[in-house]
Amino acid sequence: MTTQPLRFGLIGTGRIGQVHAASMAADPDTTLAWVCDPFVEGARAVADRFGGTVTDDASAVFASGEVDAVLIASPTATHVDLIAAAIEAGIPALCEKPIDLDIARVDALLPTVRSSGVPIALGFNRRFDPAFASVRARVAAGEIGDLEHLSIVSRDPAAPPAAYIAVSGGIFRDMTIHDLDMARFFLPDIVEVSAMGSTVFDPGARQHGDFDTAVTTLRASSGAIVSISNSRHSAIGYDQRLEAFGPRGILQVANAPTSLVSLSTATVVEGRPPYQDFFLERYAEAYAAELREFVRLVRGEPSTSPTFEDGRAALLLADAAQRSATEHVAVAVELG
Amino acid sequence: MTTQPLRFGLIGTGRIGQVHAASMAADPDTTLAWVCDPFVEGARAVADRFGGTVTDDASAVFASGEVDAVLIASPTATHVDLIAAAIEAGIPALCEKPIDLDIARVDALLPTVRSSGVPIALGFNRRFDPAFASVRARVAAGEIGDLEHLSIVSRDPAAPPAAYIAVSGGIFRDMTIHDLDMARFFLPDIVEVSAMGSTVFDPGARQHGDFDTAVTTLRASSGAIVSISNSRHSAIGYDQRLEAFGPRGILQVANAPTSLVSLSTATVVEGRPPYQDFFLERYAEAYAAELREFVRLVRGEPSTSPTFEDGRAALLLADAAQRSATEHVAVAVELG
Amino acid sequence: MTTQPLRFGLIGTGRIGQVHAASMAADPDTTLAWVCDPFVEGARAVADRFGGTVTDDASAVFASGEVDAVLIASPTATHVDLIAAAIEAGIPALCEKPIDLDIARVDALLPTVRSSGVPIALGFNRRFDPAFASVRARVAAGEIGDLEHLSIVSRDPAAPPAAYIAVSGGIFRDMTIHDLDMARFFLPDIVEVSAMGSTVFDPGARQHGDFDTAVTTLRASSGAIVSISNSRHSAIGYDQRLEAFGPRGILQVANAPTSLVSLSTATVVEGRPPYQDFFLERYAEAYAAELREFVRLVRGEPSTSPTFEDGRAALLLADAAQRSATEHVAVAVELG
Amino acid sequence: MTTQPLRFGLIGTGRIGQVHAASMAADPDTTLAWVCDPFVEGARAVADRFGGTVTDDASAVFASGEVDAVLIASPTATHVDLIAAAIEAGIPALCEKPIDLDIARVDALLPTVRSSGVPIALGFNRRFDPAFASVRARVAAGEIGDLEHLSIVSRDPAAPPAAYIAVSGGIFRDMTIHDLDMARFFLPDIVEVSAMGSTVFDPGARQHGDFDTAVTTLRASSGAIVSISNSRHSAIGYDQRLEAFGPRGILQVANAPTSLVSLSTATVVEGRPPYQDFFLERYAEAYAAELREFVRLVRGEPSTSPTFEDGRAALLLADAAQRSATEHVAVAVELG
Incomplete structure (x- = not known):
């Protein structure tokens, strides 16, 4: 239901993942529901500060039934698979750039993205x-x-x-x-x-x-x-x-x-x-605005999120x- | 005890009182415990957003036993009496400028302030x-x-x-x-x-x-x-x-x-x-810093709060x- | 005759007098006809560079019949007498500021200036x-x-x-x-x-x-x-x-x-x-413009020369x- | 003799030629001796203002025996021949850019320039x-x-x-x-x-x-x-x-x-x-400095003139x- 805060799963809790976690905590339209990192201590540190259930397994996030969207801030090599998993689960995703370093892998996923109707946005902050x-x-x-x-x-x-x-x-x-x-x-x-x-x-x-x-x-x-x-x-x-x-x-x-x-x-x-x-200082406002715009995309409102x-x-x-x-x-x- | 957040009573919920309420909510070292305004709807609106018990009577704040400090943001004519009441109650106060428009009233209060030992700071943001x-x-x-x-x-x-x-x-x-x-x-x-x-x-x-x-x-x-x-x-x-x-x-x-x-x-x-x-935009950072410095004053730490x-x-x-x-x-x- | 270059007598060849001499040489509407300084070597140095007859006696300039205007750049104490002499000779003068340090001497000269009709301008560059x-x-x-x-x-x-x-x-x-x-x-x-x-x-x-x-x-x-x-x-x-x-x-x-x-x-x-x-660098253009405006004053054209x-x-x-x-x-x- | 002003022949009296003529008149180290333009009225207008003998024939300039250097400000297509003529006459030249639009013509002249020892400078102002x-x-x-x-x-x-x-x-x-x-x-x-x-x-x-x-x-x-x-x-x-x-x-x-x-x-x-x-306003100082540097080149002094x-x-x-x-x-x- 669109007037509730959007429950996010955050995948990846490095420097940029932490920025997004803070944005989610500060934005009344979003909450941090799940936090995932194979380095589980990193996930725990973020959850301690901003809330959320901790896991080291991304599939648990998708299977939880407790997230309305995921934010993919894991290493580049994992992006394509995570986007595919998000689409499979019908969960909208905001993925950090780049999608992948290999255009062939990106192109292979393209038809799925296009046909799925699941909102996928890119983090061009x-x-x-x-x-x-x-x-x-x-x-x-x-x-x-x-x-x-x-x-x-x-x-x-x-x-x-x-x-x-x-x-x-x-x-x-x-x-x-x-x-x-x-x-x-x-x-x-x-x-x-x-x-x-x-x-x-x-x-x-x-x-x-x-x-x-x-x-x-x-x-x-x-x-x-x-x-x-x-x-x-x-x-x-x-x-x-x-x-x-x-x-x-x-x-x-x-x-x-x-x-x-x-x-x-x-x-x-x-x-x-x-x-x-x-970038964390220079684009602090941009990260928050990026998240707000993605929320609009997920809610089916007019949005300028990069695709x-x-x-x-x-x-x-x-x-x-x-x-x-x-x-x-x-x-x-x-x-x- | 100094490692707990400082519990504030906010007296006056006009434009500047609202700024301070927001600062208190955002600062992990402070909480808004009581909110007072003779115009009680104003107090209630602030409490709804940032927490705190509502009253239209300042003496209730001083008598509550639930505030470690007060922030006086009421009309100028009330400042001297409220500072006197804070000293009487032994509660540190941060008072908006000016103390009063009449230097005689200020001078009359001066010996009390000096002898009391209760920290009184002025809001020269x-x-x-x-x-x-x-x-x-x-x-x-x-x-x-x-x-x-x-x-x-x-x-x-x-x-x-x-x-x-x-x-x-x-x-x-x-x-x-x-x-x-x-x-x-x-x-x-x-x-x-x-x-x-x-x-x-x-x-x-x-x-x-x-x-x-x-x-x-x-x-x-x-x-x-x-x-x-x-x-x-x-x-x-x-x-x-x-x-x-x-x-x-x-x-x-x-x-x-x-x-x-x-x-x-x-x-x-x-x-x-x-x-x-x-000033709300221009001095946003200054208001938050002013509050932090007053917290230090209340806690007996070195402080540059205006006196x-x-x-x-x-x-x-x-x-x-x-x-x-x-x-x-x-x-x-x-x-x- | 107004289409001929204006022939100037320069009285005083210190730093500011030299600036004016250079302006006169550069401006096709002016020529330096006489150069006067009690320190005659100073006058000679200026004349060697920019032309003009040399004297150490200001009265010789006024008596020469060869100047259409004088520029008074001598020490302040001499200004009042030199302006008076210029009026006496019917020769327009552009005098450096201040007229004098003593308002009484200035006021004493005022009626003469007002009644004479001889253009007297002040060097507020x-x-x-x-x-x-x-x-x-x-x-x-x-x-x-x-x-x-x-x-x-x-x-x-x-x-x-x-x-x-x-x-x-x-x-x-x-x-x-x-x-x-x-x-x-x-x-x-x-x-x-x-x-x-x-x-x-x-x-x-x-x-x-x-x-x-x-x-x-x-x-x-x-x-x-x-x-x-x-x-x-x-x-x-x-x-x-x-x-x-x-x-x-x-x-x-x-x-x-x-x-x-x-x-x-x-x-x-x-x-x-x-x-x-x-000032010589900062107001180089201003000195030249000041001279041009004085030339207009002397020629009876509309002029904004300070009076x-x-x-x-x-x-x-x-x-x-x-x-x-x-x-x-x-x-x-x-x-x- | 190097302490005399350098006598210049100016070839070409368009916009840029006029700039150089003014620079020559203003610089005590240079004089404008000859002015050449096939459009002889242009040459005459420049000479009227800044001095010099007028001609419509560049060869007259080289043959005059009255120029120590030439400044070539004529159309691009004439540059190579005029530089060649200057070298032939043993007269240093400052030529406006570009040398020519055809690199083959430039390359053809290159050995002559290199072997001649006649200073040839380019007008990269x-x-x-x-x-x-x-x-x-x-x-x-x-x-x-x-x-x-x-x-x-x-x-x-x-x-x-x-x-x-x-x-x-x-x-x-x-x-x-x-x-x-x-x-x-x-x-x-x-x-x-x-x-x-x-x-x-x-x-x-x-x-x-x-x-x-x-x-x-x-x-x-x-x-x-x-x-x-x-x-x-x-x-x-x-x-x-x-x-x-x-x-x-x-x-x-x-x-x-x-x-x-x-x-x-x-x-x-x-x-x-x-x-x-x-460029006439923006590079006014540069044109004068370019000329001064070329004078140094002609006089055999250390010079940074572009070659x-x-x-x-x-x-x-x-x-x-x-x-x-x-x-x-x-x-x-x-x-x-």
Whole structure:
């Protein structure tokens, strides 16, 4: 019944799972009913803080009859099977990105998703950031005319461990994928991908044949061009900027300040403290909004939750970027 | 016992009382035990949302034996009696500013406060704003050298109703008092006050012989000068800025943006959305921090809660400003 | 004949005289015909660079028959006599501020100036700064509604030598006078002056009973209030800001950057190089515009050159500020 | 003799030729001796203002024996022959970019340039912009560590006439070429070029098979990546920004403001007037500095004037970008 809080099963209690648990506890429309992690101590710690029955077995969550939806925040390799299980159980799922690193596995699941009617949403949290969402809405309202160039800067504060890089699927599938979805948030119909990657500072990337620095260029069917600049490190803190250029002007999203204070001295004027450190701070509001929007999707209300197809499209673009960067060609894509 | 949440009695459930009720509910160190308002429906609405026993009689709160502290958010005229009752009951109190509009009543209570040993704190919330507190700490750390000039801009979004003006005690006691305390947050020992007031736009102020625009200048015993600029209205939203000038530089607090987005067009570049609307948004963090600091005071831990004497000093300065603006003289003050 | 370049006699070849000489050389509407300084080597150096006949005797300039106007940039004590001499010779004069440190001497000259019909202009260069002039024009056009508060920050990079302070007439007549004129540029009819001064860092000011830090508050007949903040030093460079507040918004003039470059690092973001050093850089455009406007005055064209009366009004306000700061009273003034 | 002003022959008196003529007149180290344009009225207008002997025949300039250097500001198609003539006459030349639209013609001249010893410089004026030059110097000094990503935004205010597009050589050779040189100013050894172009708004570009919007990505031998964003139009005025990213931080060049004034209202805060309109305003200082540096080159002093080889390298990169955008491949280049 839709006016009761939605009972959630949380699968995966790592850093991002904990964020979602806190959101569920804070949102009067949601409760945390089950908490699952093969590392059961992690699940227990979350349940102690935010409530819920603990298990190390995801199938127990689906079988419990006590969850209205699941949030899948487990390792990427488990996503496809968990989504399949959710569909089997008829339970809507919000799954963290990416669906999988292998497009073949994603495509294999696609018909099931399409035919099932079970709501499956993807965790592209940045779509729910108030600043990005506002720029998109203002662009859509024609404030700068037809979008001609979209520029996204996205740099993490520090490179992940080499062991993470080894299984990450590479910078495009692991990191750029968020920006590729952001590109599609503004321009869904991307038709061409070109990418260039370099390895200039990170031993982990070098060891595993990955890039630590990448620039990706996309063309939309409208002719608009998207530029994405990525780096695995950033001295200034989490660097998350966006700029939409059109015939009537430019809308920009600046980095998020941590203070209203600036200092001017004989050597530097108007200097401000560094930006927010990383995604948990920068996108705190976005995670909460993402959850609210998924609740609307589950309840059959109008919702802008990113879909399984959005997740698949982002992976297709990441694959194309990887190929472009490796083979030095531009890659035509068909997302339809 | 100090590790239990502090049980609060909230007296007064208007706008600011509701803010404190929400803070108490959100802070694991506090609970809302009793809620009091002569307008008992207001108290009940707060209790329904955040818990607590409802009453329309403050003496019931003090007699309940169920509160470890009270928060006084009732009309100004009731503050002195309620503080006296709290002291009588041996219950620490956090009282909204100002203590009273009549310094004689404040002075009459002073010996009782001093001799009682019951912690009495004043609700000068802005001291707890992260930006102002950071500038003060950086000034204290010598980052700009000895403070020579402090400039405070403080303008409300819109003039209050004429009926409010009638009983407000005038702009200096009602509005500037916050800025006078902010001045003392940086420079406690103010020795001279000069003020100029004008009535340029507000019919309510004109009707009741009040000013709608005022500039107050203070001198500290160190020789440092403070400038305070007030207006009862502000088209750009709540205008709350501060600038500390010293021999080595300037620390500035900017207005709080509501968005990271800016727009550049053919007519205006780098334009941003308006600032936060008013104090509930601008000082949300400060109210929570103020409560935490008062809890520390009640628990006998080191605390920076503003004291009854701080409240008295601000009122003395407001009285001096009022006299200066009316009599066109600078007024020497002794806060000691 | 008005289409020929105006032939100037320059009296005084110190720092500011040299600025004017360069302006005259660069402006096709003016030429430097005579250069006068009792320190004749100074005059010769200027003439070598920009042309003109050299003399150490101002009366030779007036008697030469070769100048259409004089620019008086000699020490303040000589201004009244030189203006009188210019009027006697029927030669228009642009005189640096202040007219004199003694209002009695200014008043004594006033009837002569008024009856003579010889154009006498005062060198309040800041009126010609594009930023200040733009704000004034936009205020006059109603962009922010009726002006309610004008805030001027004016700080020199470093205190002058003690010997200069000794003969300067004090901070109000020497330094604030520029800001007092700026106040009158926006609000000509000032009716009340209140000032507070402190001596917090400068031994020279202390030695000569002057202030190094001052805040001046003015009231206009409209009720609008003006705040002026002065300091004899400024670590960040020449600090020259202005802010006009009205019911519809705020117009601000920022300090002048020296570069388009900013640096963001792990400790400071968006830090920029210091501001322009002092008035020669900051007001370079203003000096040239001031000269052009005076040429228009001399030629009988519509001109906004500040008048002898403007110079007198600024001195009256400075005197009132000095008295207010010393006697701790607000001072009513009548500029009419 | 090097202490005399350098006597210049100016060939071409269009918009950019006039800028150089004014620079020559203003710089005490240079004089304008000859002015040449087949449209002799243009040459005469320049000579009337800034001096010099007028001719419609460039060979007369070289034969005059009265010029120490030439500045070639004639149409692109004439550059190669004029440089050849200058070398033949043993007269140093500063030639506007590009050398030619056909790399074969440039390469044919290369051996002559190399063996002649006659100083030939290219007019990449942006290298002399104080902001860009400052960032480059600070990067070179290690302020942000090794450069990892350089981002250049370069947009003209409005598309040129279709007739200009027809003979321009395309956006990469005509417009991007400046940015390609800027990339090489920071990272001379570019090894790979990838570009994407679109035609989204300009009928002239569409008519002539050109792009109006382009994104170019370069890789340097160090692995650093460069992103260039171009558009043939820009509502906000001339959009010229640069951002250098390294492991220790970011150096940014902002657009050039036209005023120190900002306006805050109920709908937009901190809005500023539009940026400088186009290159004549934005790069006024750069043109003068470019000329001074060329004088140093001619006099055999240490000079940073861009060379013929720099001009050739930029054209090679533009050709590679054109090919990349057309054939959808990344293009390896060898500039050595």
